[in-house]
Amino acid sequence: SVYVIFPGNTDQWVALDVHTDTVGVEQMSADPFGGEVRAGRVYGRGAVDTKASLAVALALLEALHTSGAKPQPNLLIAATADEEDQARGAPAFAEWVRRRGIVLDQLMVAEPTQCRPIHGHKGVVRLRFDVVGHPAHSAQPQHGKNAISAGAQLALAFAAEHERLQSADSTSALGRAALTVTLISGGRGINIVPDECSLSVDRRVVTGEQPEEIIAALTELAQRVCPLPVQATKLLAVGAFLQEPATPWIEQLCAWSGAAAALVPYGTNAWAYGGLARECVVLGPGSIDQAHGVEEWVAVSELLKLSQIYSQWWGI
Incomplete structure (x- = not known):
């Protein structure tokens, strides 16, 4: 895993967890690493689960760094390993945060939710x-x-x-x-x-x-x-993850995304983050229906929507 801190202009701490591992590529019908853009979609393994979220975040932060500006909150990006197999990356990140005494105000776990805030799963x-x-x-x-x-x-x-x-x-x-x-x-x-x-x-x-x-x-x-x-x-x-949905941040995310908070049947790294942040949510571009299949893709329009959500969240 790789963790990066971008100092902000306030005392607030927020974090984004994006897992960088993927499932296998053996049965894919096209080049899994090509990143082909076709008909408004980006194709390839990890396009939706979940490298697109990291790409959007890094593009925004690169532009921010070039301009000499800062995000409003202190921003912690966690590119975590091993979500798909034994789920070791998330607890390692949680322990890293606790050892440093960082108190997170908000934590977002990137997974394909069509940019809908997810506040719980089994x-x-x-x-x-x-x-x-x-x-x-x-x-x-x-x-x-x-x-x-x-x-x-x-x-x-x-x-x-x-x-x-x-x-x-x-x-x-x-x-x-x-x-x-x-x-x-x-x-x-x-x-x-x-x-x-x-x-x-x-x-x-x-x-x-x-x-x-x-x-x-x-x-x-x-x-x-x-x-x-x-x-x-x-x-x-x-264990299960469940966050009270009626919080100021989640209500903001609902307004920015245009979608109500919901529950999902699949699991995410959020299970490991109980007590790590005051508020925790799962959100990312694309649909889980496109994950793990012989053809994986994410719509460019979803990436643009995510870019707007991150920009509003980070105050940039």
Whole structure:
């Protein structure tokens, strides 16, 4: 990650977090690094998620520096690493800010929201469950312990847990929690009773839930229903993000963007910034529908709108 401070004319501190990593490019239909501009759109991996936001910010700050002017608030730009994989960049930035005793008044996390202010989203717990069986010749399955069959029982138990979550009364503004089995693998050969099976799950977290308690509950569920030994491994655990929308800054952003504040189902770096800033919001150009696909793009008109929002926010 790279952090840059642009001193301002006031005592106020504001920050912009833009993650610089992207998903892979292997399946893309055009040059992922070309940055082609066509029909009012910029194409390429990261165009919408989320390098466009950083490009707009740097263009504005370059012009500001050339003119010898300053932003009104002290401005901290965080180009964070590792948002897409293990989400290590955001907590590292939060720790960096706290160590220096910086108190942020406002923090914006750049993600594709069509420049609509986002004030909340669910968190996520991701776990892998490894089931251990015993191999045998498939002609004599009674001599083995089938890890895939045990894993299938585990998958059905997780599906039942998802239905329970979906039918429960929700007291969170973020809606109901969800649990999905997203990966499953196992076996060594078509004529071998499988001695291993691995399942990965994605559990969406709402306000009022603690990730570590969810991990403990899912681990207990797995060990209770699986007829063979099973080991749980934590892959990711982040809490939900929810900001009160009726704040002066968010109301300003709504006016500048022409869109009401909203909630979204996907996650962002904002999960790591609880207590780091007095106000936190997610906002950026383009739609999440254009992210992670075989063709990624952002509309030039969205970049112009973002430029106006940043300019008003920074008082330039």
